Amino acid sequence: MQTKIGEAGQNYIKWAHNCGYKIWAAVSNSEAGKGITSKVLNDYKLREKLINNIMDLVNSYDIDGINIDFENMYETDKEVFSRFIIELAPRLKECSKVLSVDVTAPDGSPEWSLCYDRNTIGKEADYIIFMAYDQYGISSTKPGTTAGADWVEVNIKKFLGQEGVNEDKLILGMPFYTRLWRETGSTPKSDVVLMKSINSYIPEGVQKTWNDDAKQYYIEYEKNGTTYKMWLEEETSIKAKFDLMNEYKLAGAAYWQKDFESDSIWKVVKEEISK
Numbered sequence: 001m002q003t004k005i006g007e008a009g010q011n012y013i014k015w016a017h018n019c020g021y022k023i024w025a026a027v028s029n030s031e032a033g034k035g036i037t038s039k040v041l042n043d044y045k046l047r048e049k050l051i052n053n054i055m056d057l058v059n060s061y062d063i064d065g066i067n068i069d070f071e072n073m074y075e076t077d078k079e080v081f082s083r084f085i086i087e088l089a090p091r092l093k094e095c096s097k098v099l100s101v102d103v104t105a106p107d108g109s110p111e112w113s114l115c116y117d118r119n120t121i122g123k124e125a126d127y128i129i130f131m132a133y134d135q136y137g138i139s140s141t142k143p144g145t146t147a148g149a150d151w152v153e154v155n156i157k158k159f160l161g162q163e164g165v166n167e168d169k170l171i172l173g174m175p176f177y178t179r180l181w182r183e184t185g186s187t188p189k190s191d192v193v194l195m196k197s198i199n200s201y202i203p204e205g206v207q208k209t210w211n212d213d214a215k216q217y218y219i220e221y222e223k224n225g226t227t228y229k230m231w232l233e234e235e236t237s238i239k240a241k242f243d244l245m246n247e248y249k250l251a252g253a254a255y256w257q258k259d260f261e262s263d264s265i266w267k268v269v270k271e272e273i274s275k
Helices: 006-018 033-041 044-061 075-094 118-124 149-160 195-201 235-247 265-273
Strands: 024-028 065-069 098-103 127-131 170-175 177-183 189-194 209-211 216-223 226-231 252-256
Touching (some): 024 044, 033 075, 044 065, 044 075, 065 075, 075 118, 118 127, 127 149, 127 252, 149 170, 149 235, 170 235, 189 195, 216 235, 235 252, 252 265
Parallel strands (some): 024 065, 065 098
Antiparallel strands (some): 177 189, 177 226
């Protein structure tokens, strides 16, 4: 297992602990791909080796918890991924470390959604983090919001209902980014726009329109024969997601990702997380 903590990471851990913060290190399969991920998950000895490496990481760097971020897996590996979580959880619990697992919205595509047994994960892990973004992502065939409040709420209800995840284990992930969509033909294209850069992508004179279903502002304009559309992620839209977090009594919030945000968003986070 390759680690990317380095000297800067070690200094960050020390700083965080001195400030009273806890550190959950992310363990990702993003560089492994579906094939290697599947090979490891389906082999008990390789799973055991991975778990031992994780425990070495926890102990060597004084980590407070682990966040498992395995995405883009074969649907047929759903059970062995759950088995990996079942085997990892007691090892972390023995040394009082936290286990959280990132998952996507239910009822989506086989390799991005149906590859998770959210009920089992929710029972075994301390927390399950709903990555509530990419409602309309890079592969979407039509433009749309990154995370509309109506879509987020529908999926929170699925987690608590059909998936059987307890509200005190569910953390709501929120995006610190959006997408600028370009329509010139039958297939739209989009680019990620960081929250802190959104205003620089709005031409002078373009008016924001409020979308009450998504609980966010929307802009649309034309330039050189291309139609541009963007659903904004800023203080108002993030607050609406916090309203859902509080309404459904969820365990907390997570964000993707640090340094994408505008400085002003932390005032919203501070006010809303303490309600």
